[in-house]
Amino acid sequence: MDGNGRWAQARGLARVRGHEAGGERVEEIIRIAPQYGVRYLTLYAFSKENWQRPQHEVSFLMELLSGYLDQKLKKMMQNNVIFNAIGNLSDLPETIQKKIAYWIEEAKNNTGLTATFAFSYSSRFEIVEACRRIARRVRQGTLEPEAICEQTLSESLYTAGLPDPDLLIRTSGEMRISNFLLWQISYTELYVTEKCWPEFGEEEFAKALQDYQRRERRFGRSGETLPQVL
Ligand code: IPE
Numbered sequence: 001m002d003g004n005g006r007w008a009q010a011r012g013l014a015r016v017r018g019h020e021a022g023g024e025r026v027e028e029i030i031r032i033a034p035q036y037g038v039r040y041l042t043l044y045a046f047s048k049e050n051w052q053r054p055q056h057e058v059s060f061l062m063e064l065l066s067g068y069l070d071q072k073l074k075k076m077m078q079n080n081v082i083f084n085a086i087g088n089l090s091d092l093p094e095t096i097q098k099k100i101a102y103w104i105e106e107a108k109n110n111t112g113l114t115a116t117f118a119f120s121y122s123s124r125f126e127i128v129e130a131c132r133r134i135a136r137r138v139r140q141g142t143l144e145p146e147a148i149c150e151q152t153l154s155e156s157l158y159t160a161g162l163p164d165p166d167l168l169i170r171t172s173g174e175m176r177i178s179n180f181l182l183w184q185i186s187y188t189e190l191y192v193t194e195k196c197w198p199e200f201g202e203e204e205f206a207k208a209l210q211d212y213q214r215r216e217r218r219f220g221r222s223g224e225t226l227p228q229v230l
């Protein structure tokens with residue numbers, strides 16, 4: 001969810017106003033996504049690298065997140081949303097960690113959209129942690145090195161149990177991945193829009209999905225050998 005700062009600066013506002021506006025968009029997209037048949041939505045809210053931003057901006061983002069967890073999640077709960085969080089959550093202030101754990105537990109029997117928030121997330125760090133987990137199993141003697149396969153790694157990531165994304169939307173025109181779900185997006189369709197996140201509303205979301213529907217997904221095969229159902 002990129003471009004909050006630029007959106008605000010272009011309007012003569014402080015960057016943090018952009019983060020506030022971006023928070024409203026998160027709520028909107030989570031509310032409307034199921035109407036478009038989306039069952040899983042993963043939102044890159046804060047990266048492990050974002051801790052290096054000026055302290056006042058980091059503090060503001062943590063306050064915003066804390067308020068968000070207090071006010072908005074209750075409403076989302078009523079919309080049947082299942083919550084999930086990925087990232088090195090232990091980097092977050094303890095009060096926020098507790099709130100996240102509370103909402104995940106509260107919503108666990110919901111049956112609607114699975115909204116996964118990435119906080120203090122780094123895909124490379126996620127892969128490093130997965131390697132450590134796998135290495136421990138080998139050391140314990142419960143896993144043979146030869147038995148390690150792609151599935152072993154997938155199941156050792158924060159995203160274990162979630163399907164790989166079909167579509168990745170990048171806002172504010174940036175043509176890079178920025179350490180997001182590197183393993184999981186091997187065959188994901190990419191969509192880049194010039195719109196900044198605070199202006200990425202329902203109309204823009206629908207446009208991204210329409211664009212996705214026109215793609216022919218081959219997963220490395222030739223057009224002739226594709227199953228018809230795709
Ligand atoms: C994304 O907006 C929000 C977070 C990283 C939390 P940015 O803050 O990156 O906005 P730009 O890229 O400076 O416009």
Ligand code: MG
Nearest residue numbers: 002003004005
């Ligand atoms: Mg940015």
